[in-house]
Amino acid sequence: MSALPDDELPPNMTVASRAAVYLRSGGFVAPLITVLVAFLAGGLVVLATGHNPIETYQAIFKGTGFNWVFPWLSEDDRTIAALALQQTLITTTPLILTGLAVAFAFRCGLFNIGGQGQYIVGSILAVWVGSSFDGMPALLHIVVAILAGILSGAAWAGIAGLLKAVTGTNEVITTIMLNWIAIWVGVWLFGLGGPLQNDDPTRVDVPVSNDVLAGAKLPVFWGDAQLQGLHIGIFIALAALVVFWVLLNRTTLGYEVRAVGFSPDAAEASGINVRRNYILVMAICGAFAGLGGALDVMGWQFRIATNDIPANQLAFFGIAVALLGRNTAIGTLLGALLFAGLINGTSTRNLDPSVFEPQLATNLTYMIQGLVVLLISTDVLVVYLLRLRRRRRTQAVAA
Amino acid sequence: MADSPALELRGITKRFGALVANNSVDFELKRGEIHALLGENGAGKSTLMNVLYGLHQPDEGQILLDGEPVTIDSPRRAIGLGIGMVHQHFMLVPVMTVAENLVLGAEPRSGLLLDYKGAANRVRELSQQFGLAVDPDAKVEDIGVGTQQRVEILRALFRGAKVLVLDEPTAVLTPQEAQDLFVVLRRLTEQGTSVVFISHKLNEVLDIADRVTVLRRGEKIDTVSTEGATERSLAGLMVGREVLLRVEKPEQTLGEPLLTLEGVSAEDDRGLPAVNDVSLEVRAGEIVGLAGVDANGQSELIEAIMGLRAPTAGTITVDGKDVTHCGPRDTLAAGVSHIAEDRHRRGLVLEFDLAENLCLREYKTPAFSTRGFLSPSKMVTRARKLLKEFDVRGGEPETRAGSLSGGNQQKVVIARELTADPKVIIAAQPTRGLDVGAIEFVHRRLVEERDRGKAVLLVSLELEEVRSLSDRVLVIYEGRIVTELPPESSEEDFGVYMTGGGRDERAA
Incomplete structure (x- = not known):
């Protein structure tokens, strides 16, 4: 009849809901250490390849354009930094959204690996709407195309939610399967002879979509629209962060989501419809990711090439972003900035080739991403083992 | 030698940071005595027994076995010194036989193989010696809870325990099984084993123990003989005030x-x-x-x-x-209101704060939300009122439910369920x-x-x-x-x- 240890977790939690507890919102020390260790390990690898890690990181930092904020920069340097920063922020936009797609699921005890498929489906619908309906008023066209991206992403992820709710199928499996379906549907749609391949007679042998019409392109507010300046999608992504926070912390829906995430049994006993939550949450995740896809095609890609569909890894970076950001709004923003900086800082275009071969530097990005995920997993494992040990002890002589 | 108690704890103090779990606690166990350790949750019973079993090192104080000062730095050492512990959760391997479980960790061997016959015989000897009837060849998963407990006791005796610590041993037993256990314990003490009996249940303590040591907030309050003690007097010592043991029930109106x-x-x-x-x-x-x-x-x-x-x-x-x-x-x-049997599983969302937990039934009502948007300030205000009314201690509306003690967690559940005004x-x-x-x-x-x-x-x-x-x-x-x-x-x-x-x- 002794009391259970106070911190004992409710039984039969899923892996994802355990992670949701361990990676509780709040606390920035652990993620910071994770990043530092990842960079340190990355530096060792750079050293092993015979380069100077400090110089390499400095070059990568310059490549991100984050140095634009330094007031002491010369006029020339500032112009170069501005160009780099615009690129970084363009990448930040979808990373925030695919990060949110993972974070929101995590808060409900679900693991959404389907960000990629949801992003692809969103971009397909957005590119179709954006390249059709010539003559539609510009603002309306943009809104409709964005909505198409959001709703299609939501529907796509909703399938996984529905399957989980009705048959109990694990969402990890179904979202991965849906990724592949989305990839190959996209390849078929825009491939040679595909129903949505471009109808430009000069490009019949090119497997790409039609171009997004001028009226459906997102306005560029910083930099040159012809040279891939920064489009307004970043503000939409920032707004999505606010929506995420409000939804989770200030609505009855978010209250239910968190309750289900922490303890499905207690939520059910309190009358919360757990299954309905699974469907809704997955749909909302898909909406975030689908929005990310829509903003990319309407902001700077303007078309989808079949080659690019399977190659796009943004949604997987989104998992790292959410984990590093501890599934919070602010954490997701910071995580997205970090990974966007890494991606652009190591890109061929931005990294000083005299310091590190850019064709190798991209691998550095993947390596640091891998290290971050690995370290976060170890972090979870360490916390878990510590708790287990403590629980054993308290159980051993509980009186 | 013969006069010295089997076990003596002198002035044991154990601190965890600012928390003093044991404050200069004395405890004495005579040879052949059943000595109950009584106290509320958090009174320091577990810490004291952890110190005895080598899981914690005391900051101050001394442990004496048979009058000799000893240092116990691990459970292994404790076992070696003849201290046996029977945990509330049995540590038996279900698919193995009683004999196999008993010798686990100290298997008699013939060559490289386990000498199973020798083990079984040893079990028979021991069970005869102490009058603990168990079948050495039965699989643990097939025997009842009461018998499993006997196996645990036998295992401690097999390892040479002279001092047996029983942690809430009756919690898992039916009244009949508990009576059987008491018979066994009395027989053990007749043969010189000394028993520390940890319990919440006053009637049991009076039934089985010779003496009772009461702990409250880490301090030893008193050691009394059970002769002349009553449930009321023990409860008073435990809680530090008069306790109503019998519930006063007014006349019923059906x-x-x-x-x-x-x-x-x-x-x-x-x-x-x-x-x-x-x-x-x-x-x-x-x-x-x-x-x-x-x-x-x-x-x-x-x-x-x-x-x-x-x-x-x-x-x-x-x-x-x-x-x-x-x-x-x-x-x-x-x-309908539901005070769930497992408050950690169904009663509370442990990661939610108290304000959120107290609203689990009503978060959707206009009192706490408008058109799907929550009003955190109203939730907090109401929580503050309920925490006061139901005397929940150690918690503010913003406190995580999991960090409260069991009793206070239950008060939170009850506050939520009863204020719903159920039928x-x-x-x-x-x-x-x-x-x-x-x-x-x-x-x-x-x-x-x-x-x-x-x-x-x-x-x-x-x-x-x-x-x-x-x-x-x-x-x-x-x-x-x-x-x-x-x-x-x-x-x-x-x-x-x-x-x-x-x-x-x-x-x-």
């Missing part, structure tokens, strides 16, 4: 039936019948107790009522409204793991609800609790209600029905 079950059946998670054709009625102004040994369909029955498990047959009615096929939300809305209250194990003070509080609130015309269904594994609170008692065995008894009936009568005996008697 009303309409508020909860009616007719022929309800339900299956367990494996699809096997768990509840069989249960019919019962709880009327306004009465507490109906459901007595039974664990896992006889109580949990499934509660889940069926709460809409957490679909009944396979029968009807469930709450104040005239059919809720048989309602989900949890509609059942709660029909006026029916399903109280499942409402005092599980609580200390005397918190138990008193819970019992008082349940009786108050009864007097306010609520129908209370009390499901508990504590027969004592069922008998003292209920107006009438139903006994459940293997998913059936086997009889109804007045609460005044003797413990033996209940025991017979709870273990399925009554049916054979009637049949004969």
Whole structure:
């Protein structure tokens, strides 16, 4: 009849809901250490390849354009930094959204690996709407195309939610399967002879979509629209962060989501419809990711090439972003900035080739991403083992 | 030598940061004595025993075995010194035989192989010597809880234990099994083994122990002989004030039936019948107790009522409204409150703060949300009021529920469930793991609800609790209600029905 240890977790939690507890919102020390260790390990690898890690990181930092904020920069340097920063922020936009797609699921005890498929489906619908309906008023066209991206992403992820709710199928499996379906549907749609391949007679042998019409392109507010300046999608992504926070912390829906995430049994006993939550949450995740896809095609890609569909890894970076950001709004923003900086800082275009071969530097990005995920997993494992040990002890002589 | 006590703890102090878990505690165990260690949760019993078993090192103080000072830096060392511990959760391997379990870690060998015959013989010798009847060849998974406990005790003796520490040994036993255990313990002490008996249950302590040491907030309050002590005097020592052990129940005013079950059946998670054709009625102004040994369909029955498990047959009615096929939300809305048997699993969202937990039933009502948007300030205000009213200590509205003590967690659950102003209250194990003070509080609130015309269904594994609170008692065995008894009936009568005996008697 002794009391259970106070911190004992409710039984039969899923892996994802355990992670949701361990990676509780709040606390920035652990993620910071994770990043530092990842960079340190990355530096060792750079050293092993015979380069100077400090110089390499400095070059990568310059490549991100984050140095634009330094007031002491010369006029020339500032112009170069501005160009780099615009690129970084363009990448930040979808990373925030695919990060949110993972974070929101995590808060409900679900693991959404389907960000990629949801992003692809969103971009397909957005590119179709954006390249059709010539003559539609510009603002309306943009809104409709964005909505198409959001709703299609939501529907796509909703399938996984529905399957989980009705048959109990694990969402990890179904979202991965849906990724592949989305990839190959996209390849078929825009491939040679595909129903949505471009109808430009000069490009019949090119497997790409039609171009997004001028009226459906997102306005560029910083930099040159012809040279891939920064489009307004970043503000939409920032707004999505606010929506995420409000939804989770200030609505009855978010209250239910968190309750289900922490303890499905207690939520059910309190009358919360757990299954309905699974469907809704997955749909909302898909909406975030689908929005990310829509903003990319309407902001700077303007078309989808079949080659690019399977190659796009943004949604997987989104998992790292959410984990590093501890599934919070602010954490997701910071995580997205970090990974966007890494991606652009190591890109061929931005990294000083005299310091590190850019064709190798991209691998550095993947390596640091891998290290971050690995370290976060170890972090979870360490916390878990510590708790287990403590629980054993308290159980051993509980009186 | 012969005069020195078997075990003596002198001035044990153990601090965890600012918290003083044990403050200069003295404890003395005479040879052949059964010495009970009594105290509320958090009184320092576990810390003291952890120190004794080598899991913690004391900051100050001394441990003496047979008058010799010893240092115990690990459980291995403790075992080597002849200290045996029987945990509440048995540490046996279910698929192995009793003999194999017993010698685990110190296997007699013949060559490279386990000398199984030697082990079995050793078990027979020991069980004969101490009068502990066990079959060495039986698999642990096939024997009852009481026998498993004997195996644990035997294992400690096998390793040469002279001092045996029993941690809440009766928590898992039926009254009959507990009596058997006491017989065994007395026999052990006759042969010179000394026993430390940790317990919450006052009547047991009076029954079995020679002396009692009471701890409160890390300090030793007193060591008294059980001769001349009463439940009331011990409870007073434990809590530090007068405690009402018997619940004062005013005259009953019975009303309409508020909860009616007719022929309800339900299956367990494996699809096997768990509840069989249960019919019962709880009327306004009465507490109906459901007595039974664990896992006889109580949990499934509660889940069926709460809409957490679909009944396979029968009807469930709450104040005239059919809720048989309602989900949890509609059942709660029909006026049912649920004090869940496992507050960590169903009663609370441990990661939520108290304000959020207190709103679990009502977050969607206009009082706490408008058009889907929550009003955190209203939740906090209400929480502050309820925490005060229900005397929840150590928690603000912003405190995480998981960081409260068990008793205070239960108060939070009760605050939420009772302020919903229900018609029916399903109280499942409402005092599980609580200390005397918190138990008193819970019992008082349940009786108050009864007097306010609520129908209370009390499901508990504590027969004592069922008998003292209920107006009438139903006994459940293997998913059936086997009889109804007045609460005044003797413990033996209940025991017979709870273990399925009554049916054979009637049949004969």
